[in-house]
Amino acid sequence: MRSFRNPAIESLLALILLFVLWEMGVHISGVPSFILPAPSEVFEAMLPHMSVLWRHSMVTLGGTLLSLVLGAGLGMLAGLAIGYSPGVSRLLYPILGGLHALPMSAFIPIFVVWFGTGMFPKVLAGLLIAFFPVTVNVVTGLRTIESELWEMLRTIGATRAQIFRKIGVPNTLPYFSASLKVAVAGAFIGNVVGEMIAAGSGLGYVLILSTNGMNMPLAFAALSILLLFGVALFTVFDTLERFIAPWAFRKLTD
Amino acid sequence: MKSQPEATPIIGEGGGDAPPLFEARQVTVRFEHSGKRGNRDSVLALEGVNWRIRKGEFVSFVGPSGSGKTTMLKLITGAVRPTKGVILQDGQRLEHTPQAIGMAFQDALLLPWRNVMDNVLLPVEIRNKPRREVADKAEALLATVGLSGFEKRAVWELSGGMRQRVSLCRALINDPEILLLDEPFAALDAFTREDMWLVLTALHQKMGCTTVLITHQINEAVFLSDRVLVVSKRPGRIVHEQQIAAPDSRTLDWPATPHFAEQISDLRRRIDR
Numbered sequence: 001m002r003s004f005r006n007p008a009i010e011s012l013l014a015l016i017l018l019f020v021l022w023e024m025g026v027h028i029s030g031v032p033s034f035i036l037p038a039p040s041e042v043f044e045a046m047l048p049h050m051s052v053l054w055r056h057s058m059v060t061l062g063g064t065l066l067s068l069v070l071g072a073g074l075g076m077l078a079g080l081a082i083g084y085s086p087g088v089s090r091l092l093y094p095i096l097g098g099l100h101a102l103p104m105s106a107f108i109p110i111f112v113v114w115f116g117t118g119m120f121p122k123v124l125a126g127l128l129i130a131f132f133p134v135t136v137n138v139v140t141g142l143r144t145i146e147s148e149l150w151e152m153l154r155t156i157g158a159t160r161a162q163i164f165r166k167i168g169v170p171n172t173l174p175y176f177s178a179s180l181k182v183a184v185a186g187a188f189i190g191n192v193v194g195e196m197i198a199a200g201s202g203l204g205y206v207l208i209l210s211t212n213g214m215n216m217p218l219a220f221a222a223l224s225i226l227l228l229f230g231v232a233l234f235t236v237f238d239t240l241e242r243f244i245a246p247w248a249f250r251k252l253t254d
Numbered sequence: 255m256k257s258q259p260e261a262t263p264i265i266g267e268g269g270g271d272a273p274p275l276f277e278a279r280q281v282t283v284r285f286e287h288s289g290k291r292g293n294r295d296s297v298l299a300l301e302g303v304n305w306r307i308r309k310g311e312f313v314s315f316v317g318p319s320g321s322g323k324t325t326m327l328k329l330i331t332g333a334v335r336p337t338k339g340v341i342l343q344d345g346q347r348l349e350h351t352p353q354a355i356g357m358a359f360q361d362a363l364l365l366p367w368r369n370v371m372d373n374v375l376l377p378v379e380i381r382n383k384p385r386r387e388v389a390d391k392a393e394a395l396l397a398t399v400g401l402s403g404f405e406k407r408a409v410w411e412l413s414g415g416m417r418q419r420v421s422l423c424r425a426l427i428n429d430p431e432i433l434l435l436d437e438p439f440a441a442l443d444a445f446t447r448e449d450m451w452l453v454l455t456a457l458h459q460k461m462g463c464t465t466v467l468i469t470h471q472i473n474e475a476v477f478l479s480d481r482v483l484v485v486s487k488r489p490g491r492i493v494h495e496q497q498i499a500a501p502d503s504r505t506l507d508w509p510a511t512p513h514f515a516e517q518i519s520d521l522r523r524r525i526d527r
Contacts, residue, residue, distance in 0.1 A: 022520075024360075059389070124272065124427045146361070146363050148357075148359045148363060149363045151357075152357040153331070153376075153377075153380060154333075155332070155353055155355050156354075156377055156380055156428065157380065165367075166376065166380075167365065167381065170365065173367075206479060245367070247367045247409070250366075250410035
C-alpha cells in the first residue's frame, strides 16, 4: 500500500524553514527594517492588528473562492463545448487563448469604470484568469479518448453524445482536478491585484495602504498571510485531486 | 444477390460449405493523404483481396507488419470502405449501420473509473438495454474466462491478462454476430498468452461466435483457428490459405507435437518478410 504522509504538515515545515532562513538573513546582513523587516518584526506588527487582518483575509479568501467556483464552472462548460464540437472549437478556442495571454489585471480599471469599485472588479479579474487553464485541460481530456475505443463504440452504434457522456466526461476529471491547482492561483492573483487597485478591503488593500505609509512590517505581514493562503489553497486542491479522480493515481500492476 | 459459381477456387474463399457471413470480392483499398504543398500522397493498402468468413468459423489473418491486416477488420466494421470491389454481409452489400460486432485490441482499453462488471456492461448501456437483463450473462462470461468473484474489482487491481479477459467479455456481452480481435495478446508475456489461447478457445466453443483474429504469431493463429489466411507485404494480398487440422480438444500439449510444427512451417514458408 502507499505510504501516507500528511502533505499539509510537510508544507508547514517548508514554510517554517523559509521564515527561519529569512530571519537569519536579515540579522546577518543588517538590512534596515523599512527595507526588509525580519519575520519577528512582521509578527510583532501583526499582533495588534490581528482582528483587522483576519477580516481582510476573509475578504480575499472569499473573493478567491468565488472567482474559482465561477471561473472553473464556466471554464468547464467552455471546455466541454470546445471538446465536443469542432465548430465551437474553431470559433472560440483561439480567441480564448488570446484573451488569456492578456494581463487581466490591466482590465481592472476598466471594470471599475463599468461596474464601480468593490467586490465585482476583482472577482471578475480572478474569474477570467482562473477560467482558461480549466478550459484547456477539459478540452485535452475530451480529445484524448483512445481512437480504437472510439471506433469500437461507434461500430456498435454509440452516438457522439453517449461517448462524451460515458467516456469523455469521466476522462476529463484528472485533467480538470489538475487544472484547479493552476486556476486557484489565478483566482487568487486576480483578487489581490483587484484589491490593490480598486477595493476598500482585502489583503491587497492592506498591502497598498501599508506601503503608502512606509509601514513595511505590516506590508510584509499581509504578504506573509498571502503566502500562507497560497500554500494552503495549493495543498487543498493537490489533495482534492485524489478524491476527484482516484483511479488516475493508482499504480498499474504490470 | 445470387452467388455465382466459381470456375477455379480462389485463395481465401475456402473453409467449407457454411454460408459466408462476410465476404470480400476483389477488394482494393487505397488511402489518400493530402501531403505537403497540396501533393496527394496515396498508399495502396490492399489489392484484389478475396476472402470469405463463414458462420461460426475462426479465421486468422497473419502477415508482416504494415501488410494491411488491420484494414481487413476495418472493412468489416465499415470504418474503411473499399476503393474497388465490394464487401458483402450475408450476401448483401455491407450497410454502414450499427453492427452487432464485438472488438478487442492489443490494449484492453478498459475504463479505469469503472469496476470489472461496469466495464463489461458498457456496450449494454450504449444500447440502452436495462442492465438487469444481462447481469446473469455477464456473470457467466466472467466465469468462463476465470474471473468469477472479480466483478467489483477496480481495473488497476488486475494483471494485463486479466484485463484482456475483461475486454473479451465486453466484446461478447451483446451477442455479436462476429468477434474481431486485433492482436489482442501481443502485449502479454508468453505464459499469459498461452493461458489466453485456452480462454479464447473456451469462449469460442461456448458462444460459437464467428471470430476473426489478426496476429503476427503464427503459432497463435494455428492454435486458435479453423483457417489461416496469409497476407503479403504491402499492398496486401491473400497469398495463401491453410485449413488447420486440429485435435478434438485444443490443449497446450498440441503445440509440442510434430503435427503442429508441420503446420507452422508450412505457413512460415508462405510469409515473405
